[in-house]
Amino acid sequence: QVQLQQWGAGLLKPSETLSVTCIVYGGSFSDYNWNWIRQTPGKGLEWIGEINHSGSTNYNPSLKSRVTTSRDTSKNQFSLKLSSVTAADTAVYYCARGSKGLSMDVWGQGTTVTVSS
C-alpha cells in the first residue's frame, strides 16, 4: 500500500523560505506526478504545483515566481520550496500522488506551516 509521509519546519518568519519534503513508501515513484496543495481557511484548497513523471514541473501562476519543486528518485522523495513567505502563506501543506485521468489518489498527512514575526 502506497503511503506518503511529509515533514518540514512548522514556524517561519516573514521573508524566509518554506521547505517541505515528502517520501513515498511503496509503489512506483517514476510513473507518477507528484503534487503540492495547500489549504487555508480563507482560500480553501489551492494547487501549488507538481513535478511529473519525467521530471518536468508545472506551477500555479499565482505562486510561480516563488515556488520550486524537486525530486530525488534514488530516495523516493520530492520537495517543495516557497520563498519570501508572508502571513498569507500560513496554511496546511499537502503532498499528493497524481496521474492523468486518475486524479490525486494518495495524500500525505499534511504539514502545518505558520508564518509569524
Add this chain to the structure above:
Amino acid sequence: AIQMTQSPSSLSASVGDRVTITCRASQGIRNDLGWYQQKPGKAPKLLIYAASSLQSGVPSRFSGSGSGADFTLTISSLQPEDFATYYCLQDYNYPYTFGQGTKLEIK
C-alpha cells in the same frame, strides 16, 4: 484558470437521505474531475475519479456523473461517517483548481 463552482456550500441532511452535490466548471473539462471527502484534521480522500469511476475501497453508495462542464456527486443513503466536507478537483489543465467545498452536516 478554470473556475470550479460547487453548490450548495453547505447542506443539512439525515442518515438515510439521498444527497446530491454539484460542481460546474467555467469551461469544458471532458471528464477530468475528481471528488474528495475531507474530515477535520485529515487530508482529502479520493472518492471518484474521471467523473464517474469509483476509487477502490470507497463504498458503492457514492457515485459520480457528468461530463463537459457539469458534474454531480451523489450519496445514495447517508451514513453517519459521511458527514464531512466534499470538494471537486479539475485536472484537465493547469493550474488545477478545486471547488470551494460543500459542508455536509447532520440535520
